[in-house]
Amino acid sequence: MAIKKTGATSPALDPKVADKLLDKLGTDNEFRRLFKKDPAAALVKVGHPKDAAALTGKCCRVQSIAPKAQILKSRDELKTMLTASLGMMPPMLNSVGTPSGTRK
Numbered sequence: 661m662a663i664k665k666t667g668a669t670s671p672a673l674d675p676k677v678a679d680k681l682l683d684k685l686g687t688d689n690e691f692r693r694l695f696k697k698d699p700a701a702a703l704v705k706v707g708h709p710k711d712a713a714a715l716t717g718k719c720c721r722v723q724s725i726a727p728k729a730q731i732l733k734s735r736d737e738l739k740t741m742l743t744a745s746l747g748m749m750p751p752m753l754n755s756v757g758t759p760s761g762t763r764k
Contacts, residue, residue, distance in 0.1 A: 673708060678742040680706035685725065686732040696722045 673681065684691040684706060695702035699722055700714050725731075731738065 672744055673703075673742045675739070675743050677703070677707045678739045681708075681742070682731060682735050682738055686728045686735065692725050692728075696725055 681703070684702075685695060691702060691705070694705065703712075704710050726734075
C-alpha cells in the first residue's frame with residue numbers, strides 16, 4: 661500500500677479502526693478497491709469518524725496497494741504506524757520492492 665502525503669498531517673487511527681482496516685486490506689478485494697478509489701469512505705466504513713476520515717482522505721492518495729499477504733505479514737508494524745501521530749510521511753508499503761516505490 662503506497663500512500664502519498666499531499667500537505668496536511670494525518671490523524672492517528674484508533675487501534676480498533678486500525679485493526680479493522682488492516683483486516684479488510686489483507687482479505688477483502690472489494691474493500692481494497694474502495695480504499696484505492698476513496699480512502700476517506702473506506703476509513704468511515706471501518707469506523708473512523710467521518711470528519712477525521714475526510715482530513716485523512718485529503719492528505720493522502722493511494723497509488724497502489726500491496727498484496728494481501730504482504731499486508732498481513734507486516735500487520736504489527738503497520739498498526740504501530742497507523743495508531744501513532746502521523747505528522748510525518750504516512751506509512752508506505754510499496755509492492756515494487758523499493759522504499760520510494762520507484763522501479764529500478
